[in-house]
Amino acid sequence: MSILIVDDNEANLFVIEKLLNRAGYADHLSFTSANDLFAYLDSDNPYIVAEQVDVILMDIMMPEVDGIEACRRLQEMPHLKDIPVVFVTALEDTAKVVEALDAGGTDYLMKPIKKTELLARLRVALRLKYEKDWHKKQEEKITNELELSMQVQTSLLSEPVYNDNLLIKASYLPAFKLAGDLYYWRQIDEHKFAAIQLDMMGYGISSSLVCMFISSVLRDAIRTNPDPEYVISELNKWMTSLNHYNQKIPYYFTAIYLTIDTAERKIEYINAGHPTAHAMIDGHEIAELKSNTCAVGFFPEIHTDKKTIHYTSSLQLLICTDGVHEAIDKYEQAGTEYLRHLVTNPFPCTKETEPLDLVLTPEQKESGADDMCIILIQAT
Structure with missing residues (x-):
């Protein structure tokens, strides 16, 4: 399991990392911009990297590419669109939060971050990812079985x-x-x-x-x-x-x-x-x-x-x-x-x-x- 954290404020990254470590979530990576996130996801083996990512915790307000635009880009990529994105934001603008969720976000978390709320949102996102992965494997299995059945029928x-x-x-x-x-x-x-x-x-x-x-x-x-x-x-x-x-x-x-x-x-x-x-x-x-x-x-x-x-x-x-x-x-x-x-x-x-x-x-x-x-x- 891997958790990716994206925030242009290194202090926020430090806080989230500490909370995750204390809760037993040691497998995580931090990025200070959405561009750095995509550079990691678009590495030499993007499909393998994508399979290893379970949740993305992402700030909304970031320079160059904000969290909402980054989420939209993720949704346009078939191998990345099923990764849950939990927005972490200090904004109290309800319209902005709604826009973030409409862009494909799974949930959101308000700053300052509370440990219990962070872990609760994370558990929900991880359950969602597990269910999506399970359904995807079942669909692949059914597709393969249908393909074999079609070959038998054609024969x-x-x-x-x-x-x-x-x-x-x-x-x-x-x-x-x-x-x-x-x-x-x-x-x-x-x-x-x-x-x-x-x-x-x-x-x-x-x-x-x-x-x-x-x-x-x-x-x-x-x-x-x-x-x-x-x-x-x-x-x-x-x-x-x-x-x-x-x-x-x-x-x-x-x-x-x-x-x-x-x-x-x-x-x-x-x-x-x-x-x-x-x-x-x-x-x-x-x-x-x-x-x-x-x-x-x-x-x-x-x-x-x-x-x-x-x-x-x-x-x-x-x-x-x-x-x-x-x-x-x-x-x-x-x-x-x-x-x-x-x-x-x-x-x-x-x-x-x-x-x-x-x-x-x-x-x-x-x-x-x-x-x-x-x-x-x-x-x-």
């Missing part, structure tokens, strides 16, 4: 597919570090892939954890049987089981799950309460993959109604979460109609381009308050 997302007759690529823009959107695909055999886009209810840590749980269930279900009716039923069973043990916040998600077979040139899908997806078939026909059952996890039993889309020469499919629709609607465009029109144009999607960039403007991406995810599938 669950699938890599793009660039085959001769099939492209599957996704863009993902979470509203927060952790999100409730998920996409995944898996190759079943030489000609067949299974793919899903889902949007978990809610935001943040809880939704992302449920997402990661469902991701594990999804992988097992696809390995067992990739048929849409089986996979959606399995996901619903596990979501219902999760909600059975979690009575406070029932979770559910919307999703489009599909299989695409490039040999038989068909898609089989189930849309469980998800926004309508749009497909351009053979360059001239638009197909809508509308919701044909409820969201997954709503009810113990889910009625599945698998649909099939056939294509002859080409297919372009665009699947979006509701965050994309909301971002489009903010700019007075009807999301569904806009995407329906957009899918009629062949997307020049390469390894360098992102589907999200082909659909949304930079302003729309920045304005989004929800997670945004787009899957683009092109088959020939």
Whole structure:
């Protein structure tokens, strides 16, 4: 623990030093000006020095840079702004004291200095510093854990597919570090892939954890049987089981799950309460993959109604979460109609381009308050 004392009057410094020494506060440094204080704080290792300072006792009336201006400067420096500043002053001007506190001061002490009052103010300032340091460490810990969780969640997302007759690529823009959107695909055999886009209810840590749980269930279900009716039923069973043990916040998600077979040139899908997806078939026909059952996890039993889309020469499919629709609607465009029109144009999607960039403007991406995810599938 270190206490810094700033006063242009050396007699005042002597008095405060003696009082601190007698009270057991031996680790302190004195400065006769604010400039000397900043020279010390801006040393070769300013962040290390700042961590060692617990309280600053500072006079208000000083030449060149007074205590109030010095306090303002401290507040402008992120590594110094949390150090409590207790003003020591002989001024009886209430307006000046208020100005000092408004500048960022924690407390004030009137001269002549009384030992009991000095130590009481000091104890309050030290408690405040301890609490700020504790909260800062907790925030750093949470930030690090969120960063690790984000990396784990991102690792669950699938890599793009660039085959001769099939492209599957996704863009993902979470509203927060952790999100409730998920996409995944898996190759079943030489000609067949299974793919899903889902949007978990809610935001943040809880939704992302449920997402990661469902991701594990999804992988097992696809390995067992990739048929849409089986996979959606399995996901619903596990979501219902999760909600059975979690009575406070029932979770559910919307999703489009599909299989695409490039040999038989068909898609089989189930849309469980998800926004309508749009497909351009053979360059001239638009197909809508509308919701044909409820969201997954709503009810113990889910009625599945698998649909099939056939294509002859080409297919372009665009699947979006509701965050994309909301971002489009903010700019007075009807999301569904806009995407329906957009899918009629062949997307020049390469390894360098992102589907999200082909659909949304930079302003729309920045304005989004929800997670945004787009899957683009092109088959020939």
